[in-house]
Amino acid sequence: MNRQFVVFPLADELYGIDIQQVMRIEKMLPLTRVPNAPPFVIGVCNLRGRVVPVIDLKRRLALPSRPNENAKIIISSIGSKVVGMTIDSTVDVSTIQTEEIEPSPALVTGIDTQFIQGVAKLSNRLLIILDVERILSVDQLNVLNDMG
Amino acid sequence: MGPKKRILVVDDAAFMRMMIRNILTKNNFEVAGEAANGEEAVSKYIELSPDLVTLDITMPGMDGVTVLKKIRQHDPNARVVMCSAMGQQAMVVDAIQNGAKDFINKPFHPQKVVEILRRVLR
């Protein structure tokens, strides 16, 4: 069985999100700051009449992040939630055989393994497949740590 | 057809009383009596026990709504139809809230008057 992934670089690594969890990819939209929210929530934007919260994916993964004018927003929807995640730039769509996906090793690149669904080889590079549901599940307890 | 229904006509204007009388008699009602003011209306009602009263809403002295209340005090089942001219909405509403069965508007359309009275008398 094949799965398709939206693939993008972040810091030095290649990351992938299952295409079924991606509604669309937008260029950066004007954001309205949300006071008193944790740093990875960088604001809300108007997506064709719908107000969508936007998180800085790098900050969410505890990677260093700085403002980027060329950033893009991956609009992801899970259940009734629609959330945007900023990424640095260029995206691609790649197809990967399900068998080629391996469970995440204990140690990858320093990002929290709870956000990793698995890894796969993509033209000699390691593709880190993100668990979007985990990334977006912020109403659980782990937020306390993030906010602390 | 049963006996003619007996109507008491109350209006301070003799002209209006005549108009109503004409409409009523032509349509098989009996005018049991007429009254030109509120006091007279109440005493005639008690005296005649008509089947229905047409009651002018604005009269000098005791106004229509007060007369209505007095008549209904005497006879809670009294059938009273108010006669009003345009622009007396508030009084008409007041009368209906106080138990008037219906109302007719001046200028009178004979057919409408008859229709309303028949309905009220049913």
Next chain:
Amino acid sequence: MTVDNQELSAYLPLFIEESKEYIQQISDNLLRLEREARDAEAINEVFRAVHTLKGMAATMGYSEISQLAHEAENLLDEIRHNSIEISPAMITGFFHVVDEFENQVGHLVETGEPLPMPRQKIEEIRAFLSRPVREEVSPQEGEGEEIEGEEPDTPEGQDAPAEPSPPGAYKLEVFFTSDCLLPQARALIVCNQLASVGTLLSTNPSQEDLPDLAALDKLQCWVRDIRPDQVRALLEGGVEIDYYTIELAEDEESPPAADSPAQDPGAEVPDPADSRHEAQVFRPSIRVDTEKLDQLLNLVSELVINKTALQQGAAAYPPLTEGVEHLHRLTSELQSIVMKMRMIPLETVFNRFPRMIRDTAMSLNKLVNFEIEGAETELDRTIIDDIADPLVHLLRNAIDHGIEPVEQRLQKGKPRTGTVSLKAYQTGNQVIIEVSDDGRGLDLGHIQSKARELRLFTGLEADQAELQNLIFTPGFSTAENVTDLSGRGVGLDVVKNSIESLGGAIEVLSQPDAGAMFRISLPLTLAIIQGLLVKCGAEHYAVPLTYVEETGFFYSDEIRTIGQQEIIMLRGKVLPLVFLSKLLGAEEAEPGELSLVVVRYGQGQVGIVVDDLVAQQDIVIKNLNWGERFFRSFLGCSILGDGSVVMILDISVILSGLKLRGVINE
């Protein structure tokens, strides 16, 4: 015949929805029977509802429910045919069955599966149901005589009607001719006529409102105890009546009688299965999925936003003005229709209270008469959903802490039975709900000492109203012994918070030994509110107008400090200030002219300092569905005419936890 699995899931929502209606109907009629055991009509209603439920459950293959219904039906049948007076024990037995139905349906809602019921449980209920009958059936009764209950549709105390009187209520719509001079008066006459033949439950517009209306094209009435032929006789060819429609009242839209609803809470729920064939449906109504209504509202909101943008454009380009004006009118009309479609009567919430009151009163061994008024008052669906819990809390409090035990009441010279009442009405753009009791009232002495203990007042003497409203402070519970029902550490502050998060407010009025009244005011709708746009640094925020008491300007050099608290003097009174920029971590304003938004805070006022007041306008509230905890300080967001997003401040949240030292302590 049962439906197969695939179809089952398609029918489930409807099954659940209708089951709830029938369970409610059973419950309501049991309450009726509790007051009047010989109410044959009520027994029939219970019987019909149980019977229908049984059939529905069997069709779905839910044998647990149908079996239970069957047991109940057997006993009911016996009662009907032997004219047994239903005893309190039987009613309690039936209530057990109702509870079990509710459990089952609850389980269906959560899991899609019925709750497996052990044989033993059914036996238990069967025993429960059969015991009282054996005790109470006297053999000579029910032999040879026609019993009242036999003719299900004959209302008591009336001669046998030509057409059977329907069990439910009818909804009438009467349209007046365009040349009708005084439709308001005509409408009142129709009301009087209907009331003289049957029971007029309510009307729309209400009879109180009718006289003052400027225009009226139709009147809606909900009537009961009247047959369609009687309605026809009254309205057919009626003076200045253009046409009229009769239909069976849907239970969501059939408001109960405003004057005596508590006496008869369930009677207006029709039994569609029984009476569909005799309904005079001249104008069909349809059921719409609430999700579609939400979508429709979203689209309309879009339209409102785009219209605002166009209006701004038209200001710069005059030829557009007329078209935009027209668009404006159309959008407003559309908006108001959509908002109306979302309104549902409070009845849907109030319905469940009589049973709860009964159970609460019984478990506390108190005598309580429960009155409901204004259940037909309508509110936006989103608010209705969230208002039930606070009301339950207040009603339980009223019985638990308000109403005294019988002996105490007698000592005080009060009637044995206490009264708890729930009253709703609309005033302007708000709906008021009052929960009152004729019990002991708030214990001011107790509140005072508790207030000292919690140091809520330092040196200042509070007046009575201020003291009373302290009960909404977190951690403030004066219940001496925390009972199972109310106490539980969940205090009135929670009630207050939920009301405020709905954009509403709550206050309490109390008289020792005369009782207490909690008055809740709610906005008619949550979806579109009036908001004040303020500027704070480079950012804009919206403040719901319901919070705003006044606005003004002042110069930064007018700010004084008391203790560490910044204040200004407003008309000779001390007004503590908070700076929105500090609360929200925004850029601080330049010194100079500042703007002030004065809001209620606790028993006093607080001035929120902002850089500028921008505009007052309609705001469409958008929810985010994600990250609620980050957005706690906000009621939601809104999109402005220029496409930008503003956050709508939840004033009660951003001010909570605020310490206003030296001025007010709360």
